[in-house]
Amino acid sequence: MDPLSVATRGRILPRSFYARPTIEVARGLLGKLLVHGKTAGMIVETEAYLGGEDLAAHSARGLTARTKVIFGPPGHAYVYFIYGMYDCLNIVAEQDGKPGCVLLRALEPVWGIHIMKERRPRAHSLRDLTSGPGKLTLAMGITRKSNGADITRGNLVVREWLPAVEIAVTPRIGIRHCQDWPLRFVISGNQFVSRRI
DNA sequence: GGTAGGATGGGCT
DNA sequence: GCCCATCCTACCC
Numbered sequence: 693m694d695p696l697s698v699a700t701r702g703r704i705l706p707r708s709f710y711a712r713p714t715i716e717v718a719r720g721l722l723g724k725l726l727v728h729g730k731t732a733g734m735i736v737e738t739e740a741y742l743g744g745e746d747l748a749a750h751s752a753r754g755l756t757a758r759t760k761v762i763f764g765p766p767g768h769a770y771v772y773f774i775y776g777m778y779d780c781l782n783i784v785a786e787q788d789g790k791p792g793c794v795l796l797r798a799l800e801p802v803w804g805i806h807i808m809k810e811r812r813p814r815a816h817s818l819r820d821l822t823s824g825p826g827k828l829t830l831a832m833g834i835t836r837k838s839n840g841a842d843i844t845r846g847n848l849v850v851r852e853w854l855p856a857v858e859i860a861v862t863p864r865i866g867i868r869h870c871q872d873w874p875l876r877f878v879i880s881g882n883q884f885v886s887r888r889i
Numbered sequence: 890g891g892t893a894g895g896a897t898g899g900g901c902t
Numbered sequence: 903g904c905c906c907a908t909c910c911t912a913c914c915c
Contacts, residue, residue, distance in 0.1 A: 739907070748907070750900095758900065775908050776897030782907090795907060814910075826908050866907055890915075902904085 698803040699727055702852035707844050710766035710785050714740045714792035715875070717766075717785040721794060722879050723854035728832045731807050733799030733822055734853055736882045739864045740875040741782070743791040747869035751791035761840050762791045769848060771829070771839040778826030779835050783843060783850070797825045797865070797876070799832075800884040808832070824886045862889055 702725060710717055718740040725732055741749035741762075750772065751762040761770045762784060770782040770793050786792035799822040801808055808821045808831035815821045815831075822828040829835070834848065843849055858880040863872055865887065878885045 741907075750907080753901075756900080772907085773899060774906065776899075776906095778908050780907065797907085824908070864907070868906085892914085893912090895911090896909090898906105900905085 698725075698732055699730070700851075704844060705767075705850045705852065707765075707767040710783065710844075711787055712766075712785065714742050714785040714794060717783070717792075718794040718875070718877050719859055721783065721796070721850065722859060722877060723857040725802065725851045725853035726796065726799060726832070726848075727803075727851060728834055728848045729804075731804035731832045732802045733828065733832065734802055735796055735798075735850075736800050737796075737798035737876070737878045737885045739795040739797055739877070740785075741793050741795060742875070743786070745870075746873070748864065748867040748873075749791065749793075751793075752869075759791075762793050764788060764840075767842060767844045769834075769838045769841045769843055771834065771836045773836060774826070779829045780825040781829050781834050781838075795825060796828060798823050798878075798884055798886045799828050800882065801831070819884050823884055860889055 718738040721735050751759050765788040768784045782793040782795050784793050812831050821831045860880045861874045862876045864876045
C-alpha cells in the first residue's frame with residue numbers, strides 16, 4: 693500500500709461516534725486507525741472505564757484536576773501518567789458531563805514502523821512495539837502534552853480502517869476493583885494484543 | 890515457556 | 903504514606 697495514503701485514507705471519526713455509551717465506543721474503536729504525526733496503528737485491544745459503580749475508573753473518585761477531562765465532551769484524549777514512567781492514552785466517551793473513557797491497550801503497527809522502532813529500541817519484535825498501553829504511547833510519540841486534545845481534528849485522530857471485526861471479551865487487566873467485569877475487548881485472533889486470551 | 894521483583898513519581902487520603 | 907489501568911530484566915523451568 694502507498695505509505696502516504698495510510699495517514700489520510702478513511703474519514704476521521706466524528707464526535708457523534710464518541711458521544712455514545714462507553715462500551716459501544718470501546719467495541720467500535722476496534723479495527724480503527726490511530727494516527728499521530730507520521731505513525732499509525734490499527735486498534736486491536738481496548739478497555740471500557742465506566743461511571744457509576746465502576747470503582748476501577750479514575751473518575752470514580754469524582755471530578756479533580758486530573759479527571760476533569762473524563763467528565764468533559766467526548767472525542768478528547770485523556771492521557772495519564774502511571775508507575776512513575778509511562779503515559780496511557782484514553783479516549784473520552786459519553787455526553788458532556790457524564791464520565792466514561794476507553795483505554796487503548798494495543799495496536800497493530802501500520803505506518804511509520806521505522807520511527808516506532810527508533811522510539812522503542814528495546815522491542816524485540818513487531819508485536820513488542822505496541823502490545824501494551826505504555827508501549828503504544830512510546831512508539832507513537834504520545835505524551836501527557838496531548839491530555840485534553842480534540843481527536844476529531846489536529847495531529848492525533850482516529851480514522852475509519854477495517855469495515856468490521858469479530859470481537860472477544862475478557863475482564864480488564866491490572867486492576868484491583870471490579871476484576872470480573874467483562875470490559876476488555878480484543879479483535880479475535882489478532883496477534884498484536886497485549887495478552888493472549 | 891513462565892514469573893518475581895525493581896524502577897519511579899504523581900495523585901489522593 | 904500508600905496506591906497505581908506498566909514495563910523490563912533476571913532467572914527458572
